[in-house]
Amino acid sequence: MTARRTLAALLLPLPLVLAGCAGTEASESGATSTPERSSDSTSPDSTSTDRGSAETSAPAPSSAATAFEVQVTGGQPTGDTGRVLVPLGNRVTVTITSDAPDEAHLHGYDVLVDLEPGTPAELAFDATVPGVFELELHDAGTVLQTLQVG
Amino acid sequence: MTVLAHGVGSRTDLPIPLGLALYGAGAAILISFAVLLLFWRTPKLGGPESGRPLPPALQRVLDGAPLRRGLQAVALGCLLLVVAAALAGPPETARNLGPWALYVTFWVGLVPVSLLFGPVWRVANPLRLVHRLLRGVVPAAPGARQLPALGLWPAAVSLVVFLWFELVHPDRAEPGTVAGFLIGYAVVQTALALWFGEGWFARGDGFEVYSVLIARLSPWDRRSDGRLVVRNPLVNALNTPEVPGLAAVVVVLLGSTGFDGITRTVWWQTGPGAANDAFSGTVGLLASIALVAGLYLLGTRLSGRLAGQPPGVQPARYAATVIPIALGYTVAHYFSLLMLDGQTTWILLSNPFGMSGVDLFGTYDNVVDLTAVSPDTIAYVQVGAVIAGHVAGVTLAHERALLSARHARASDQLPLVVVMVLFTVGGLGLLFGF
Numbered sequence: 191m192t193a194r195r196t197l198a199a200l201l202l203p204l205p206l207v208l209a210g211c212a213g214t215e216a217s218e219s220g221a222t223s224t225p226e227r228s229s230d231s232t233s234p235d236s237t238s239t240d241r242g243s244a245e246t247s248a249p250a251p252s253s254a255a256t257a258f259e260v261q262v263t264g265g266q267p268t269g270d271t272g273r274v275l276v277p278l279g280n281r282v283t284v285t286i287t288s289d290a291p292d293e294a295h296l297h298g299y300d301v302l303v304d305l306e307p308g309t310p311a312e313l314a315f316d317a318t319v320p321g322v323f324e325l326e327l328h329d330a331g332t333v334l335q336t337l338q339v340g
Numbered sequence: 341m342t343v344l345a346h347g348v349g350s351r352t353d354l355p356i357p358l359g360l361a362l363y364g365a366g367a368a369i370l371i372s373f374a375v376l377l378l379f380w381r382t383p384k385l386g387g388p389e390s391g392r393p394l395p396p397a398l399q400r401v402l403d404g405a406p407l408r409r410g411l412q413a414v415a416l417g418c419l420l421l422v423v424a425a426a427l428a429g430p431p432e433t434a435r436n437l438g439p440w441a442l443y444v445t446f447w448v449g450l451v452p453v454s455l456l457f458g459p460v461w462r463v464a465n466p467l468r469l470v471h472r473l474l475r476g477v478v479p480a481a482p483g484a485r486q487l488p489a490l491g492l493w494p495a496a497v498s499l500v501v502f503l504w505f506e507l508v509h510p511d512r513a514e515p516g517t518v519a520g521f522l523i524g525y526a527v528v529q530t531a532l533a534l535w536f537g538e539g540w541f542a543r544g545d546g547f548e549v550y551s552v553l554i555a556r557l558s559p560w561d562r563r564s565d566g567r568l569v570v571r572n573p574l575v576n577a578l579n580t581p582e583v584p585g586l587a588a589v590v591v592v593l594l595g596s597t598g599f600d601g602i603t604r605t606v607w608w609q610t611g612p613g614a615a616n617d618a619f620s621g622t623v624g625l626l627a628s629i630a631l632v633a634g635l636y637l638l639g640t641r642l643s644g645r646l647a648g649q650p651p652g653v654q655p656a657r658y659a660a661t662v663i664p665i666a667l668g669y670t671v672a673h674y675f676s677l678l679m680l681d682g683q684t685t686w687i688l689l690s691n692p693f694g695m696s697g698v699d700l701f702g703t704y705d706n707v708v709d710l711t712a713v714s715p716d717t718i719a720y721v722q723v724g725a726v727i728a729g730h731v732a733g734v735t736l737a738h739e740r741a742l743l744s745a746r747h748a749r750a751s752d753q754l755p756l757v758v759v760m761v762l763f764t765v766g767g768l769g770l771l772f773g774f
Contacts, residue, residue, distance in 0.1 A: 298350040321351040
């Protein structure tokens, strides 16, 4: 009986500790909802061919721009690699310099750019679709960076 | 082509806002203690005999051979089409029907369909039709008598194999891999069914067992006298038969979804999984399943010990109470994949073999609308599903404890509830991205 009580007493504060671990920063603005865009999600095959039109109502400061640079040497990417943050609506330019011929592909947005050895190539797009997207080398399969748009 | 953790996909979700994650975790903990301390003190949910029976005429149609064989034939046609498209369609993943149909539309779509309509894949399983056609030409199942002893363990194994192909195989998104998996799966499952008899599918076909497991939370069930009934999904879940290996299946599902979540974190991508190869993936997948299994065994056995119950029976007894937690996390994890990248299947279906000039439904030139569901909606669905699953799980565990011992003390249930809180907070943490 006492062993049982001790055990219960030991376990009881555990969830509280866990809740504390989850984070102590002030809650982010994400909880305050932005006006929803096209939420017509009832039929999965309702597809729109024009992504841009859905975005016109979004508060997109189109003047803002974000630039990244990535170098690839011997298959290893350096520069702005890993997870990079992009505010929604920004004009994004990624300058990629590779020492081998390849093709860079931004998933989701499906933007492609050819890479010539030694020549910087620019991949540019408007970050109008929120989400997390990978920029990878098509042939080598290497992830150059992961863009978090939102 | 793609290096995303899940089989295919062009995007992953934004991390849920920290505030939402914290509110969710707080709610999970608060509700857990409310259930323990304030909920009913005697069993309240109905037993296996409860529920409103369906009209006999409707049951005759639903249980009838024409409907089952018909659905199985349709499913077999779809399977053959997907395999043929994977083999003979466009070689690049983005334009090949196979990976999208298997990993997104079928595997993820099975969840909402089973939740709404019951164990659909048991009725429509195309391999049952193949087995039926073949069993006339081979001797009667020699291994039928060993089958009951195996429980659901074969299904757990077959699910691990599929999940390895989906989450770990280096070429998981390649159409050739999908075709190879589907052909291999069909051949092995049919051969095993010929050996063990038709009962094999209910115990060894991972997809069928998955569909049946989710259907435990649908409003449809079968009374012990065979009548189909409509009743509270919680009653269905509570009356899940205690089969050996049930806990293993639930643990595999929760652990593998957790692994998929882990692989999306920066921590994994720059740390243990940086190599992005089969070895790190295999170890990660097995470690995630082992972690969930360890916590689950610890929680159930400890609870059983406090309540003075034999600890050996506890893991199987409480396995069904974890189904809603696994389901909630699965919904949270794959909702956006089905709604957004799932559109690809319907676009490619218009021209499965990529032939020029073919556009059966006029949708082949459509582009996936990645803004069809807003990030806010996705985040609310994610947290809502995780919390709803947690509430259902804790409620079921409470009722289960009261059924095992009439005056079970609230403190006896604490270890299992703490483990469930760990699963939920861990799941929210993965959605937040730590």
